[in-house]
Amino acid sequence: MSNIKKTSTKRQSEIVSAESTTAINEKLLGKNPSKPMKKIEIKNVHCWYGDFHVLRDIEMAVDPNTVTALIGPSGCGKTTFLRIFNRMNDLIEGFRLEGEVMIDKKDIFSRELRVNELRKKVGMVFQKPNPFPKSIFENVAYGLRVNGITNKKIIAETVEHSLKQSALWGEVKDKLHKNALGLSGGQQQRLCIARAIAIEPSIILMDEPTSALDPISNSKIEELIYDLKQKYTILIVTHNMQQAARVSDRTAFFYLGDLVEFDETKTIFTNPKNEKTQNYITGRFG
Amino acid sequence: MNNEQVKTLKNNAFKIWAIIATSIGLIMLAVLLIKIGMDGLHRLSFDFFTALPSRRPEQAGILTALVGTLWVMVTTAVFAIPIGIGAGIYLEEYARKGWWSSFLEINISNLAGVPSIIYGLLGLEIFVRTLHLGQSILSGSLTLSLLILPIVIVSTREAIKTVPSTMREASYALGASKWQTIWMQMLPAASGGIMTGIILALSRAIGETAPLIVVGALMYVPFVPKSVFDSFTVLPIQIYNWVSRPQAGFIINAAAAIIVLMLITILMNGAAVILRNRWQNRVKW
Numbered sequence: 001m002s003n004i005k006k007t008s009t010k011r012q013s014e015i016v017s018a019e020s021t022t023a024i025n026e027k028l029l030g031k032n033p034s035k036p037m038k039k040i041e042i043k044n045v046h047c048w049y050g051d052f053h054v055l056r057d058i059e060m061a062v063d064p065n066t067v068t069a070l071i072g073p074s075g076c077g078k079t080t081f082l083r084i085f086n087r088m089n090d091l092i093e094g095f096r097l098e099g100e101v102m103i104d105k106k107d108i109f110s111r112e113l114r115v116n117e118l119r120k121k122v123g124m125v126f127q128k129p130n131p132f133p134k135s136i137f138e139n140v141a142y143g144l145r146v147n148g149i150t151n152k153k154i155i156a157e158t159v160e161h162s163l164k165q166s167a168l169w170g171e172v173k174d175k176l177h178k179n180a181l182g183l184s185g186g187q188q189q190r191l192c193i194a195r196a197i198a199i200e201p202s203i204i205l206m207d208e209p210t211s212a213l214d215p216i217s218n219s220k221i222e223e224l225i226y227d228l229k230q231k232y233t234i235l236i237v238t239h240n241m242q243q244a245a246r247v248s249d250r251t252a253f254f255y256l257g258d259l260v261e262f263d264e265t266k267t268i269f270t271n272p273k274n275e276k277t278q279n280y281i282t283g284r285f286g
Numbered sequence: 287m288n289n290e291q292v293k294t295l296k297n298n299a300f301k302i303w304a305i306i307a308t309s310i311g312l313i314m315l316a317v318l319l320i321k322i323g324m325d326g327l328h329r330l331s332f333d334f335f336t337a338l339p340s341r342r343p344e345q346a347g348i349l350t351a352l353v354g355t356l357w358v359m360v361t362t363a364v365f366a367i368p369i370g371i372g373a374g375i376y377l378e379e380y381a382r383k384g385w386w387s388s389f390l391e392i393n394i395s396n397l398a399g400v401p402s403i404i405y406g407l408l409g410l411e412i413f414v415r416t417l418h419l420g421q422s423i424l425s426g427s428l429t430l431s432l433l434i435l436p437i438v439i440v441s442t443r444e445a446i447k448t449v450p451s452t453m454r455e456a457s458y459a460l461g462a463s464k465w466q467t468i469w470m471q472m473l474p475a476a477s478g479g480i481m482t483g484i485i486l487a488l489s490r491a492i493g494e495t496a497p498l499i500v501v502g503a504l505m506y507v508p509f510v511p512k513s514v515f516d517s518f519t520v521l522p523i524q525i526y527n528w529v530s531r532p533q534a535g536f537i538i539n540a541a542a543a544i545i546v547l548m549l550i551t552i553l554m555n556g557a558a559v560i561l562r563n564r565w566q567n568r569v570k571w
């Protein structure tokens with residue numbers, strides 16, 4: 001069952017990579033029955049912090065196994081937008097959301113979906129590396145433990161696998177039981193990625209994951225994002241236009257709570273339709 | 287004199303005043319320590335720790351008081367630690383911010399300032415009379431628990447507050463429940479601060495005399511307590527008893543017992559300081 005699912009996802013991603021052709025076909029042939037299932041779909045979404053209307057009428061659909069970059073000046077609502085999908089905003093007093101948010105065609109606010117189940121499926125990497133003040137091993141194992149996995153062998157294997165996937169294994173395999181706070185910033189951030197993927201989410205949210213890091217760590221993490229795309233759907237907030245251009249398939253430009261433009265990254269950077277987008281990416285403000 | 291000179295003068299005056307003030311404190315403490323050391327140090331022997339009280343000062347020892355103090359401390363800790371930490375967690379993590387939590391907060395801070403004899407009266411009424419626990423270790427310990435609860439609660443809250451919210455978020459983002467986040471992340475990260483608070487609270491309790499006298503700790507206990515329902519005495523009360531005797535021998539005994547009590551307190555405070563430093567060094571967010 002899961003096998004079939006996997007291959008079909010893979011096939012879908014191939015179709016996705018031929019996005020523009022699909023789009024043309026769709027226009028010519030009308031609704032295409034083999035159209036890939038959207039990983040994320042949100043419609044008419046509004047968010048408030050108290051009276052402050054922070055996101056207005058957002059609509060977006062994200063294909064599986066793609067990287068979507070979220071750009072825009074500070075305070076335009078990128079972080080708020082990102083944190084809709086694992087319902088982290090719900091922890092903030094006074095936060096309110098209206099609209100429809102679907103992941104895998106399921107409403108994430110429905111009563112049947114428990115919020116910890118959702119967060120297992122939607123991992124998150126924060127702006128500042130925030131490992132727990134515990135051992136490297138325990139950092140990665142934590143997600144497994146809180147989700148009820150107790151088998152030591154499975155935990156050890158998953159920790160190793162996750163650290164390999166996040167390209168950190170070689171650097172830490174001899175000090176798994178040392179405190180994670182002893183790692184460099186870049187290593188800590190990759191540890192946070194390992195921690196997120198250990199519980200096998202299908203979506204990873206990244207909020208400016210490299211903004212606190214040096215250039216070498218930055219490029220390591222960008223490479224990693226490229227690899228992770230094979231298995232995960234990634235949403236990444238970034239202030240760095242080159243980063244958005246390098247890692248993402250599609251880019252969304254936010255401005256003062258509006259989703260101004262959402263298109264193929266190439267289009268956004270070479271031929272944006274909106275003047276504000278043009279001004280932002282050419283660095284005229286932001 | 288120009289403005290600059292006035293400033294310097296004021297500065298120096300303040301500095302000298304601060305040095306004098308500090309010196310007075312230190313000198314008083316030193317005099318006290320030397321006086322007590324000269325009086326009591328030679329009295330400290332193995333027998334002094336193992337002897338029961340006696341009418342003859344040379345034969346009297348602190349065994350019952352020392353064991354009583356240990357009983358009271360352990361029993362107090364058993365009550366105060368879980369309740370104090372639990373209340374701290376509730377106030378910090380669960381209580382909705384509003385008039386109710388402000389009300390609780392103000393009251394708890396005020397409780398920390400209530401004179402200890404009031405706690406004694408409360409303990410006498412509730413534990414000794416209403417609950418019929420008698421003049422026992424249990425009554426005394428429950429009374430002291432009430433006395434130190436505010437300290438434990440406040441230090442638990444403060445310690446939890448120092449844990450950055452990014453850690454809480456990281457835990458939630460991995461699908462952890464609130465309880466798992468508190469139990470597996472917040473409390474371990476705050477444990478240094480909580481332990482420091484507990485030790486300081488207990489070292490306050492160990493020196494308390496008034497509330498225990500009110501609750502009915504005995505001046506003269508010729509036996510070692512065997513359970514929490516036994517009557518008891520503690521070191522400060524033993525000291526109080528001895529200094530109020532006319533014979534010079536008992537004054538020497540009191541000095542020796544004071545040395546013991548002070549050593550225990552210093553050790554506990556030292557442990558608290560070490561814990562706090564360790565914790566601060568370990569946790570660099």
Ligand SMILES: Nc1ncnc2c1ncn2[C@@H]1O[C@H](COP(=O)(O)OP(=O)(O)O)[C@@H](O)[C@H]1O
Pocket residue numbers: 049052054072073074075076077078079080081092
């Ligand atoms: N917890 C909060 N309470 C009130 N306002 C908030 C809160 N978090 C963010 N905001 C406001 O919402 C707007 C969008 O914030 P954010 O989503 O963090 O933007 P970005 O990530 O694009 O910089 C900002 O104006 C910010 O001040």
Ligand SMILES: [Mg+2]
Pocket residue numbers: 078079080207237
């Ligand atoms: Mg942000």
